[in-house]
Amino acid sequence: MAIAETVDDAEQSAGSDLFRQRIRSAWLFLTPMLVVLAIVAGWPLLRSIYFSFTNASLTNISAAEWVGFENYLSITTLKSGRVIYDGLLVDPLWWKSVWNTVRFSVVSVISETIIGMMVALVLNAEFRGRGIVRAAILVPWAIPTIVSAKMWAWMLNDQFGIINDILLNLGLISQKIAWTANPDTAMLAVLMVDIWKTTPFMALLILAGLQMIPGDIYEAAKIDGVHPVKVFFRVTLPLVRPALMVAIIFRMLDALRIFDLIYVLTANNAQTKTMSVFARENLFDFDKFAYGSAASTMLFLILTVITVVYIIVGKVNFEGGR
């Protein structure tokens, strides 16, 4: 007890040597990590934003000159009096990719939340073989995204794909579908793979939330004869809500920056081109380094706004009840 008091006193009286020494070493311990993060995240972020206001090109980055908002919006008035608008903010391809990203993210996160909730409820029940199910759902999570994109590309192959074969045998389709090439089904294909790959993560996060709910609440509801569906909406859902809100924002941020799956599965398909694909394409393939930087800066801005709005509106508590 006496020891505890000593430490407590030491922590509280700012004048004490021990306390000062601890703070000093704390900063000393933090410095290497903070320096690395500043170099690898902070500085490049500032430089990327800076490039978006210049005319930098891939081959000669150092010759970048300040051009103001020209990459975002430039207004030129011709001699004839016609006004020409140019730049990212009036680029239909950019807005198409924003729309693609938002559509993809909303549909995938909603589906993953619903399916993830179902899987979590199954895993929360006591039954024989629960361990096998939990191990099985970790498999899609453990498979690298690129590998799962290739695996599904093969299964979705129009000529030799097993998915077309299954659907034909079941009589659900009358002819083979070119899932990843067809503009109507490309987004569906991407969604399918993404939901398959990331629902396990969602299910595990929700399961962790479910397991924090004390069992006697369910006992009480059972004794009172409350219908299970009502128990779910009145008891389970409100209690698991904090964990669910954090899981949703994590997945949402992940979905909004999606790059690799789409780059591999539906390369060059206008229906699935997302903000990240658009930005990288301009940066490195089209030699429009400054324009690509503007796109990546906009993406950063959009994500920040969505996150802040979500945290405020959803009253998200990242400490998880701590």
Add this chain to the structure above:
Amino acid sequence: MLWHVIKRVAFYLLVIGIVFISIFPFYYAIITSFKSGTALFEINYWPRSFSLANYTQVLTTGSFPRNLANSLLIASVVVAISLVLAVTASFALSRVRFAGRSLLLFTILAVSMFPQIAVLSGLFELVRFFGIFNTPFALIFSYMIFTLPFTVWILTTFMRDLPIEIEEAAIVDGASPWVIITKVFLPLMWPALVTTGLLAFIAAWNEFLFALTFTSSNNTRTVPVAIALLSGATQYEIPWGNIMAASVIVTVPLVVLVLIFQRKIISGLTAGGVKG
């Protein structure tokens, strides 16, 4: 009674459905990888042929063995560096009260959710400036952006839960913070270090965007990029057999590791998620 049976059957059908959908694509990749020649283009639901041709081709021709070595080296070094930096940092963040601690924790969390594309052009400039473009160093360096915040975050939540008494005893004995970390906390932290290390390893092993951007030749690529760019004799001929063999080679170790450490991994994932 009948209703009870129906419910039970429906539940187990759901369970079987979940397991089947989770595992089937990987199962199908494995049976495809053992097919060769024209067998590849017959659709079979059960393994029919067994040929190692795809594996020998992937492992003996081309740069795939080199890509595997690159991935292994890069992911291991990334894990080692992030753990060393994160252990000391998370000690400071979890055990010492100082002004600005919450702000720091929040910043670290924000960086871990960062869209990597937002720093891509700045990082590209930096990589070229350091002269490490197209070397493993470029990837080791850039991977810190996602492994470091997340290892710090998980280790901080773990260290915060260790009892204060063990630390107090050490302080009374006159131990310095460095001695406390290395002699008192480190021995207790092995489970957490294994979990975080494994999660960081998987993240580095799977990374694609930086690897695609900061390497430019077959010999410096990592496996995800190698698999994405694997092409056949002609542009129109996709070597599905080789792609599946390569995919199985890079995935089997991960799946085995994940299944061995599944409890630890789930607790690590949820520590990074639910608690923060």
